Amino acid sequence: MADGPADHRAALALDAELARACIESALNGQTDPVADAMRYAVAGGKGLRAVLVMEGALLFGIDRALSAPAAAAIEAVHAYSLVHDDLPSMDDDDLRRGKPAVHREWDEATAVLAGDALQALAFELLCDTVCPDAARLVLVRGLARAAGVDGMVGGQAQDIAAESAAMPLTLDEITRLQAGKTGALICWAATAGAVIAQAPPSRVRALQTYGECLGLAFQIADDILDVEGDAALTGKAVGKDAAAGKATFVSLLGLDPARARAAHLVDTACDALSLFGEEACTLQALARFVISRQN
């Protein structure tokens, strides 16, 4: 993959497609509404997390075919989280990835069940990752923690609590919240390839730093898109945070400082990968792409 944004989009599309193919194959032709809703929820995403897994594994010479189930697993968890977050009792969003949210296309019960089944499917897929059993178990434990009350669910709970809190969140609080809500899964994805390869701890740590910085930069970019973005491109409602009086990186820092902070985080992310030399250029370019994206 070369450095140009078009090539990255092609790689994103390829990796995401491979991950979706794994999910499709696991669903084994089922045609009931919940299975259809699961497919629908997984379709049309950017596949960022799948790309992190596959490109991270390639750093260690692990072919996409071997890491694809782990890439599919993280996309399944991410998709489940969006389906549940969009529920009326949660963020109450009707539009996702340019289509009606699952609870609008089907109904709330189907959305709850499709999300639940996607989470279960993720752990089934992890068992298909081609690596030693010990590494598979590191993936399982890591994903369970990243998805759970100490990670993604905890962050989402803090986010919902903040909406009815008397005081808007501080920068520290938002950083912590986002480290759980979006950061934990991104970090898991960034390090999964190294885990599959049973790489030495220094290399896992480097990818961990990359993942932490990338996750935060990604969230800042998301907040910027909520202010500046075009719903036609983002495929979801924009301006929701400001309308809800919600503290975001943009409301707390201002637009230009938020942009500068995201760029600085991406630099740190890229620097962390310097020990990989030229091999890391794809992940470095991906980090730059994340803060320049329009959706």
Added chain:
Amino acid sequence: MADGPADHRAALALDAELARACIESALNGQTDPVADAMRYAVAGGKGLRAVLVMEGALLFGIDRALSAPAAAAIEAVHAYSLVHDDLPSMDDDDLRRGKPAVHREWDEATAVLAGDALQALAFELLCDTVCPDAARLVLVRGLARAAGVDGMVGGQAQDIAAESAAMPLTLDEITRLQAGKTGALICWAATAGAVIAQAPPSRVRALQTYGECLGLAFQIADDILDVEGDAALTGKAVGKDAAAGKATFVSLLGLDPARARAAHLVDTACDALSLFGEEACTLQALARFVISRQN
């Protein structure tokens, strides 16, 4: 454990308590609302699935301390399924285990998140089960499949679909539905001890047959309790199925034939364990207890 019902209740209570202690320890003193809702959801259950895991493991000389995390995992999945099933968009139940359902005690968002986090926690707990890595992965894959769209979620989806269907379900359809909705987790629990012990296939199959028959007998007993039970004892609303015009084993078979079928299933379950000799008397007594229970 002797054969008397009081002793079984004590064993149920002990095993369930050990499983809950594992969950408590995994929650590590967290005090946010989602963690509190997770504890609340796990508390007060019969712990049948935990008992199956621990007593099944004891058949192979595996101490409760080694199987407790797997027992905790299945209780976490079971608790999550109840929290989500009780949601207004699903079965819309306000009472569970004699207390307000999670979405009534907190709110719907907390109920969705606590359920989601309990499912993630289950897979984390499985990684703590004391057995070889290969066996742990069999547990992970098996639980993921039992909980997913081919198992529990699929059964619940069929159950919800049946409510708005023009025709009530047939006996075959209900049997299939329940094999997913409640049977899959019970089967996983019944065989988990053998998996932990890396027992020979014939012994796993015997426990599989036991689990399948027990699961169905349990569901028939549940349908009987919905007709005959006392809400003060069952801790949940009764008479709901008939009020909803829902086909159940009782509505399709009649009360006495339903009772006879449950008793026959329990006999088959007990016979399947005859190859274990005297060692299996606890699991056999448990099966008999399941159809005589008042809650």
